[in-house]
Amino acid sequence: MTLPTGLLTALASAAENDLADPLPHGWIGTTDEWARGLGIVFSLLAVGLLALAWKRLRRGGLTSVRKELLILPLVVLPLTIVFLGYSHGIESSKGPMFCGSCHVMKPYLADLQNPVSDTLAATHYKNRYIQEHQCYTCHSDYGMFGTMQAKMAGMGHVARNLTGAYSLPLKISHPYPNVRCLGCHRESQKFQRSEGHPKEVLPSLVSGETSCIDCHGPAHPTMTKEARR
Amino acid sequence: MTDGAQVPFVLRLSMAAGILGAMLSLALFIHAGPYELVGFMMLAQPLLALAVALFAVQVFKDLRREGLL
Numbered sequence: 001m002t003l004p005t006g007l008l009t010a011l012a013s014a015a016e017n018d019l020a021d022p023l024p025h026g027w028i029g030t031t032d033e034w035a036r037g038l039g040i041v042f043s044l045l046a047v048g049l050l051a052l053a054w055k056r057l058r059r060g061g062l063t064s065v066r067k068e069l070l071i072l073p074l075v076v077l078p079l080t081i082v083f084l085g086y087s088h089g090i091e092s093s094k095g096p097m098f099c100g101s102c103h104v105m106k107p108y109l110a111d112l113q114n115p116v117s118d119t120l121a122a123t124h125y126k127n128r129y130i131q132e133h134q135c136y137t138c139h140s141d142y143g144m145f146g147t148m149q150a151k152m153a154g155m156g157h158v159a160r161n162l163t164g165a166y167s168l169p170l171k172i173s174h175p176y177p178n179v180r181c182l183g184c185h186r187e188s189q190k191f192q193r194s195e196g197h198p199k200e201v202l203p204s205l206v207s208g209e210t211s212c213i214d215c216h217g218p219a220h221p222t223m224t225k226e227a228r229r
Numbered sequence: 230m231t232d233g234a235q236v237p238f239v240l241r242l243s244m245a246a247g248i249l250g251a252m253l254s255l256a257l258f259i260h261a262g263p264y265e266l267v268g269f270m271m272l273a274q275p276l277l278a279l280a281v282a283l284f285a286v287q288v289f290k291d292l293r294r295e296g297l298l
Binding site for chain 1: 236240241243244247248250251252254255257258259261262263264265266267269270271273274277278280281284285291
């Protein structure tokens with residue numbers, strides 16, 4: 001017995017929905033989704049109002065009423081758009097898909113999401129040790145300045161990607177600091193009581209004298225020629 | 230500025246900056262990729278700030294001309 005295509009599609013859709021994360025009661029979306037939606041509305045509104053005003057002003061000059069109305073598209077909306085854009089842009093740039101959108105990063109993203117890979121990054125990803133923002137969590141320091149430094153470095157990466165001013169295979173610009181590992185692992189019992197972390201070694205791990213990556217690496221796969229460019 | 234007067238250059242510049250800034254921001258909201266983010270940070274934000282600043286300059290000029298400042 002064969003089922004109609006429409007029914008099969010509906011069943012597949014239902015199965016897909018069953019696998020989706022359950023949403024809490026009264027769910028109205030994330031802050032980022034709201035920032036994005038409002039940003040689109042306000043940007044379109046600003047462009048529309050300014051285009052309309054431009055047309056009207058050219059035809060009929062500037063009346064005092066029109067001048068006052070320009071406060072909306074020339075003061076209120078730009079400030080709102082900057083706020084929403086900054087909020088949405090920074091939040092969006094923390095996801096692994098954002099990092100993986102540059103061609104040169106695709107092998108790293110593929111390894112991260114590979115369930116049979118045993119690199120440190122893939123292990124963290126497949127076991128959900130880091131819930132979200134996986135690249136960003138390990139490649140930025142904590143606090144406000146960590147975010148700012150990561151974003152400034154990101155601007156440099158975009159410029160290098162655009163101009164091709166980089167060499168392969170990619171290398172991390174500074175030695176990987178232990179503080180990024182210890183931010184999560186420092187207080188865990190697994191870290192403190194591990195046979196591999198005897199008490200006499202802990203100070204050198206905390207100070208960064210001994211690198212976590214030396215024993216727990218590689219963090220990412222070593223790029224082969226096939227994976228380049 | 231009086232009714233039917235020619236639109237001042239500063240105001241036209243402010244409006245042009247506002248339109249460009251809003252369009253670049255729209256690109257970020259539609260697809261938040263690295264280039265869109267850099268475009269927003271490096272171009273859209275300064276353009277929108279310029280739009281606000283030039284509008285404020287025009288308002289300031291008008292107020293001075295009318296003797297209110």
